[in-house]
Amino acid sequence: MLRTSAWDGWSGAPGRPHLPSDVPATRSIRPGRPWIGRSLSTGARAEHAGMTSAHHLYALPEHRRLDLKARFPRLTEQQISDQLGRTLQLRGAACARSDKRRGHLPAVAILGSDERWHLRLGTAMICSNAARMFIDLDVPAPTPGTVIPHSFRTRFPNGSVGLERPGYRPDWDVVLTGQEQRPDLVPRAERCPINLDQGDWAPCSVVSRSDWKGRKRNLYIAAAGPMCHACGDSLGQDLHYDRYTELITGLLCNECSSHINECPHPAGCYQADYLNAPPAAHLKERYYVGGNRDDRKRAVGSPAA
Template sequence: MWVWALNPSGLEHALARIRPGGVCTNRQTAPEAPSEAVLGDDGRFHLRGSRMLCSIPERGMPEWVALRQGRERPRSEPLAAWRHEAQLRWWVDEEGRALRSASQTITDPNVRELMAVWHVTVPDDAGVDPGSVLLPQRCPVAPAYLWPPTRSTSPIGMLRSRLAQRFGPRCSLCGVLPGSVVDHDHFDGLVRGLLCAVCNTGLESCLHVDRCPRAVYLNDPPAVALRLNYPSARKTVKELRHAERRIAALGFDPFELLRSKP
């Protein structure tokens, strides 16, 4: 209700689309969680579960993309060599000298594009903890949400480590991907749990009261009993103005009791 308070018509349409007893769309597209990172002969570490998760199978697309599009699970290439692809774009000057990487499309005349293809072989030896691999050493093809966060001594990093020790390193919602985001309540600043980047997206847009996995998590966050404060939870003036507008749209303050607490 709070999310939709500034757009009552949108709220009506959303409630009409979501039938009682339904659940939010499952955005989880990863085939499995990586179990280890292995060093390939290209000098990068690659994620491996039952197969190399960052490779391009024979049918021409990563397995996680095929599953997201509802296609049949693609066959894997032989373990001897795993195919990798990466689309490269860079800016050039008038003399054709490369300046920097670019995200613009190839229609920009100052941008050049190249599809890099290479094959990677890895030893059969046991790998290492994916969280111990530094960012420059990680395979650039694997989706970022498959990689655990790097260890950090920052306030967020220390908080993430504490949650992982208490509840485990995986996402508190899907239980599949590595927990990389410290989720918190944006109104009281209390930490709710450790989520993956996929589950954290659009979490608070869930309009279900119960039964939906997102609603169950929001109704009873696993970390709320720890009373941990998010490091930068203090609201800005702009955020407070948005809160005042929503309260006016609702006609009541849903956080009145919370604000009255010492």
């Protein structure tokens, strides 16, 4: 389902951007960037010089203000503050938690007859329905020899099946074996592709020496656990970093990673609590903005990466 919010167009999220009146609409958006890349008008620059209070922005701790200003460098403080105010009206006193979290359920990877690993979440196989929201979590646990129908087509609760999607693999059956494995030990290439990126699979903890994201993710998991460092309800998937310092602050689940920076609250909600004091921020690992880097320790005198 397409998710939209008051910040659509500000953070590059899906949805049609809502342009403030003082941003000229004649310039085209630079490829691959949201509309915040537009130049500000003379009036907007005058506002930035201190003509407005930007009280919603200045209600936030300093490091959050600097992060937001680094995320939206072409916007005035007043524009950012106004958007925070609109989001505050929508969200109320605290950001709401999603009711679709499943991080509390035990998970195990089971080898299938297709030589791929399939994830059992609680008693349900997450690849039993291409639409994650329709997976029945109250079914009996499968046993070795159970046949799991696989399809990239949605199976609806009324029994109907979605249309076949051009370019996708036709339906197939997988027979489960009795071989099990910890999900975080299964490489991505060996995992069943259905619902692979929906947040139920733990990130693979076995990483190559050149995989800087994987290695840094393991450090933050060791410091503050594998669950999302903000909500604590779902498995952490993505590294979150401060755009001003470029330092990694923690590990977030898919849901929190998609919109936590929109949180307008100075304190008093789980998202603000994370942004104010990330539990693993003391590691101060750098996020390599703009490309891959190898930060392995090198011998003295060896050339830098």
